[in-house]
Amino acid sequence: MTVRRSIGLGAAAVGAVLVLALLALVVALVVRAVVAGHPGDLNITNDSDEAVTVSTGDDEVEVTAQGAVSILDHGCTAGDVTLTFPDRDPVVVDGPVCPADTIVVHEDGRVGLDPGPAARTPGPSGG
Numbered sequence: 001m002t003v004r005r006s007i008g009l010g011a012a013a014v015g016a017v018l019v020l021a022l023l024a025l026v027v028a029l030v031v032r033a034v035v036a037g038h039p040g041d042l043n044i045t046n047d048s049d050e051a052v053t054v055s056t057g058d059d060e061v062e063v064t065a066q067g068a069v070s071i072l073d074h075g076c077t078a079g080d081v082t083l084t085f086p087d088r089d090p091v092v093v094d095g096p097v098c099p100a101d102t103i104v105v106h107e108d109g110r111v112g113l114d115p116g117p118a119a120r121t122p123g124p125s126g127g
Contacts, residue, residue: 039075040099044068045114047107053084054103063105075099083111 044054046063053062054069056077063069076098083091083105091111093103101113 039073042071042074042077042097042099043102044071044104045102046105048105048109049107050086050109052105055082055084056097057081085109 042056044061044063045068046052046065049065051062051064051067053060056071056074057079058077059071059074061069061071076096078096080095081093081097081103083093083103085091088109093111093113097103097113101115103111104114105111
């Protein structure tokens with residue numbers, strides 16, 4: 001009579017599952033650290049017919065008429081954002097402004113914040 005013992009195969013399978021679970025955990029932690037380390041891009045859109053200079057306190061960029069700029073890896077501004085136009089008084093956007101929002105100069109010259117897509121998407125209740 002021959003007796004097979006499968007305990008070795010079962011232990012190997014459990015060990016393989018544990019190794020795979022540990023690898024998955026390490027990958028998840030690395031991805032989370034990379035995403036958390038990326039502060040996000042600050043976006044500015046200018047739909048008007050005049051160029052505007054945007055100062056975040058840390059950076060100053062010019063956005064051409066009908067143009068857009070992304071300040072890469074900027075994250076949230078430390079404070080207010082100032083938009084300077086050639087023929088009118090500067091406009092101050094209360095800060096901090098974060099990458100979830102886009103600073104928008106509308107066609108008529110109004111300045112505002114456009115919430116990102118996540119803020120515009122209705123929840124499960126539809127509102």
